[in-house]
Amino acid sequence: MDIRLVDYESTTAAGIDLTALRKAIDTQTSGLRSNDFFDSPLNTWIGRITEVDTIDLGEWQSRNNALAALGLEQGSIRSTIDSLIKRFSATRIGIVMGSSTSSIDRTETAYTALTESGQLSDEYRQPLVHNPHAPSLFVAHYTGITGPALTINTACSSSAKVFATGARWLNSGIVDAVVVGGVDTLCMSVLHGFDSLQLVSPNPCKPFDQNREGINLGEAAGYAVLMRPEDAETDLDISLRGYGESSDAYHMSHPHPDGLGARLSMQQALSMAELEPDAIGYINLHGTSSRANDLIEGQLIEKLFPKTTQCSSTKGWMGHTLGAAGISEGIIALDTLRTGLIPGSMNLDVLDDQLDFSIQAENKLAELNHVMSNSFGFGGNNCSLLFSKVAG
Secondary structure (H helix, E strand, O other): OOEEEEEEEEEEOOEOOHHHHHHHHHHOOOOOEEOOOOOOOOOOEEEOOHHHHHOOOHHHOOHHHHHHHHHHOOOOHHHHHHHHHHHHOHHHEEEEEEOOOOOHHHHHHHHOOOOOOOOOOHHHOOOOOOOOOHHHHHHHHHHOOOOOEEEEOEOEOHHHHHHHHHHHHHHHOOOOEEEEEEEEOOOHHHHHHHHHOOOEOOOOOOOOEOOOOOEOEEOEEEEEEEEOOOOOOOOOOEEEEEEEEEEOOOOOOOOOOOOHHHHHHHHHHHHHHOOOHHHOOEEEOOOOOOHHHHHHHHHHHHHHOOOOOEEEOOHHHHOEOHHHHHHHHHHHHHHHHHHOEEOOOOOOOOEOOOOOOOEOOOOEEOOOOEEEEEEEEHHHEEEEEEEEEOOO
8 A cells, every 4th residue: 555645744742843843852852741731630740732722713612623723733734735725626635533532621611601591601502513523524614625524533543543544535536635633632521531540640651661650641633644646746755554453342441451453453554564574663652651551562562573673652742642642643653754763762761571672761863664653542442554665
């Protein structure tokens, strides 16, 4: 398979755009901060993007939509979309967004402002916002795209799976270009929901560390534009070569103890790309910093990949951004093909004594040709993406 990337952009707590993110990775500067999310008393660290606090979208208002809009204004994504609309028409461009929370932040606020009769006040009567499909509806509104639009919610694999859907749309001829993306923001339901599962760390997260205590939550928006190679007019020599999707259905939140679905997704991606494990130079791991997830993923990596494959979790920079994690971390992985900078695994002091694979805290420089990104969500929703340099 060969689906070309035409453009991509990232907005996280570690950097408002891709340039800032690259600098944060290069200097190992984390965007995590002690929890200051409005009225939340939770003792934890978060990846909050404060720039969204002052964005006003009128009838489309929600924190999630505000972050989606902020992300679309970074880099050249907006101008790329505008040029493709002129070239192909708005009806021939698709949108596939991933999100875990959609605009539930706005719904939470709406319930604090009910009328005396228990009805939504006029300000919060927003049927297109209080809606699981809100991310794609908003991006379509904001960009003027009128082609097919889909919102995927498979927990933490949501915005990794957008690449797979976008590739299928292109290969089927449904559209001529696809804007794939993901956006998720902090809200009380997320923060205190994860705390109720006893998964939240009171300190900065330490993926794969022997003394890891749990996850930090964050917010992010990311976008990429995909096209068939014969239509792509771009200087980016990067392609989506493979993807794998699977579902354990083992437990509502706990992964399969042997990682059967996660293994399948990685093997599918390799098979589609017609590559062996030793061809992969770097893997951006799901690496949430929870006890079970890190152990299971780390043991899988040991079994499937040689020690020459460098690995890291980048959640120490921005936290776990849930439905936006797939695209945010996929972008970090594919960007190493351009920069040669492999991120370290921030806050890793002592590797879990049950694990033995190539992971370290420090950044490394390397010439890479093939990279992978893993996203494993609740319910066993797994997705692995494989990106490659285009052969000259």
